[in-house]
Amino acid sequence: MIHVENMSKEFISPKKYPGFKGAIKGLFSNEKVRKLAVDRISFDIDKGEMVGYIGSNGAGKSTSIKMMTGILTPTDGFCTVNGIVPYEHRQENAANIGVVFGQRTQLWWDLPLSETFSILKEVYNVSDVDYKERMDFLQEVLGFDSFIHSTVRTLSLGQRMRADLAAALLHNPKVLYLDEPTIGLDLVVKDRIRQAIKEINAQYETTVILTTHDLSDIEELCEKIMIIDEGKIIYNGTIAQIKDLYGKRRMLTLDVKEIQTLSDLNFHNIFQLGEDKLQVKKEQSSITFNFDKDSLNISHIISKVMEKTAVRDIKMQDTQITEIVKEIYKHGI
Amino acid sequence: MEQKKQSLRQKFRIYKPFTVCRIQEQLAYKWSFYLFIFSSLFCVFVVYYLWKAIYNSSSSATINGFTLNEMIVYIFMSFITSNLVRVGVTRDIGNEVVEGTIAMNLIKPIHYQTRLFFSSLGNLLFRFLVPGIPVWLILTICQYQTAGQLPPSPFTILLYLLSAILSFGIMFLFDFCFGLLAFYTTYIWGLNLAKQAVLSFLTGQLIPLAFFPTSVQKIFEFLPFASMNYTPVMIYLNKMPGERVFFSMGVQLVWLVILYLVAHGLWKRVTKRITILGG
């Protein structure tokens, strides 16, 4: 569905000098500042896939998405979306895609929401039958009936985001780009949006590309993730795979009867592991082990604790994707 | 609310930053700002060429007491003066109302009108430098080159500046009253445009008031507009006999007082409205 090959984007801006003298100097100087925002990235995304696109601010994810949507033209390399080069055939491409930029609405600020939908119906040339079917479906998953006659500027952030999502889906796009779709939303709305995206993907086989700072979005929705850093894709694969590769950490929390009985135990000495492979945290009535699963067996820990005191509850946690991404950013792949 | 009396020096120290800040703001615009001034000169040049053609087509060398050279000085000095006294208070108030910051600004222990006045002072000082000084220099040099005319005496220039400062005060108060309309409409841009158009005409910026029919001139004597621009420019041109100069400046003073009282009254009414309705 999406094919990206050696795509780069370089921004060139005139060099700025500080102060009044600098402004004059800037006028006559030809010095340019080059910034390689995206550096020869390549990947493929299949029809119906939901892909999480992760990167810190300025890593290049917005820039690459903007090239895939046709807003920006790459400096080098190319991409095709559904067989179309987006930045060369913008209007053709636009008919195939839906875009939601969380921080900026695509809706008409001064119009009632209902009016926006009927304009979009014309813009995307949706037939009456399809329009009705889509509106029924979207209303069901996003629930915008209660505010459909309000002006867009008066909507709350959560309402606006649901409206934006509906607007992006009205023409049944083959690809849906979501840039921070849940930013600033409360948990209930967040969940609603996620459910809607899932259902849309299931029902229409819509390909979804999702960027977000909230990695729980991605864990919930996506099977595949791509991580971009300093303009380069540093990981492209399934979430399970990355967890396998990097998720060697496990977290074990034991609720114990008498915590003070454990106070004279030094677990680092007992298991002969350093701080890097094992961290121990004691709380009022519980003790938490954060450990490398290849170096330490869970049963060893539990039995060592149970020698001293009764265990009331055991909690075992997988590694959070957040932790992995943090780890990758810190140390690289 | 009991407010401690501040000495003038204290006051100046508190409010001076608003003036400085405004000057820095204007400097920050840089190129676009100068281009805007450049484009506002276009209008002056249209009028300049019109007058040249008018004098060419006229059988006498003076029209309504103005020679062509005097007319040229008149329109450029009008441009300089109207730029000096253009305070932008309407826009300031309008922005604060639209952004809803006005209520906040009323809470601060700073006198609102005084603050606006010191900001406007920044406008005045900046526009004295650009475009005031350069346009004046070019005008003076051109006058000397083409007509052998020297600028007026330092005493006349001093009187002009004094009168221009009075114009500035009148304009500030007028603009302040006008700006309060921002509480009733959000379309400040349109409001400003209408005001600017009317003022450019009634203050004599477009055409000397002497060109109006006598009956209309009589009405103008009872309006503050001549005091905003026409008076200082006519002083600069030495078009007023001695006692008339002081009479006109007296009129300016009277208007200053009247508008001050009006502004004060209107402000009271409007602030009552803010405290009831909320900003």
Next chain:
Amino acid sequence: MRRYLHLYRVFAGQFMKSLIQSKVDFLIGLIGFFFSQMFGIIFLSLVFKQIPNLNGWTFEQLVFIYGFAQIPRGIDHFLTDNIWMLAMRYVIRGEFDRFLLRPINPFFQLICDRFQADALGELIVGFVLVGVSVGNHTVTITVGNVVLFVISVLTGALIYTAIKLLFASLAFWIKDSIAILQVAYETSDFAKYPISIYAKPIRFLLTYMIPFAFVAFFPASYFLTGKNLLTTIGAEVLIAFIAWLLAYAVFRKGLTVYESAGN
């Protein structure tokens, strides 16, 4: 094409609705533009008390030129005022994105986003003055003249649009072109009067560089004298055509270098 017409109707309908909601603002803007253009005529009437004619033009003729100039200006102002936003903020804030994300011509979307009711102030001045000129037989109504009038006014508006679009499109390269656009647009002030009164460089500028003389003075002078149809209205049509092609090409080129925002 039908889709575009339909969309245009929808946007126009929305504009009418919003107009009714903001009557006061509408009146303010209308009065603002009405006054700012009307005073020019009062100026002329005051001056003409002193002189018989201006460079050979009578007062009545000047009124016609002045009024005629308002009409293409007003039409363009009404229909494409949103072009200013391109120069002022769409590029620098990256708001142009949304025009590139829909399967509709970006220029069409740009001008559809806002109509400018203030322009009625200029149109009223224009039509009143042209009406006065017809009334006092400064110009005569014939079928041919009416047809030429319509052609001239529409192509004149297109010249305005083209000039605005050209300078606004510079924003794609320099981010904010509002000041340059302002300077270019303000030169139209010169075109309200016979260009024979200006110095040579200004005449050259208005004829060959920023061709506002072809919007107002040249066609108006045809209606006044009935002479030189080809070099006035004929030239106007040709120039409108060229100016539009040039401006639209620059706009298209600008789209490819558009950098959005947030980088």
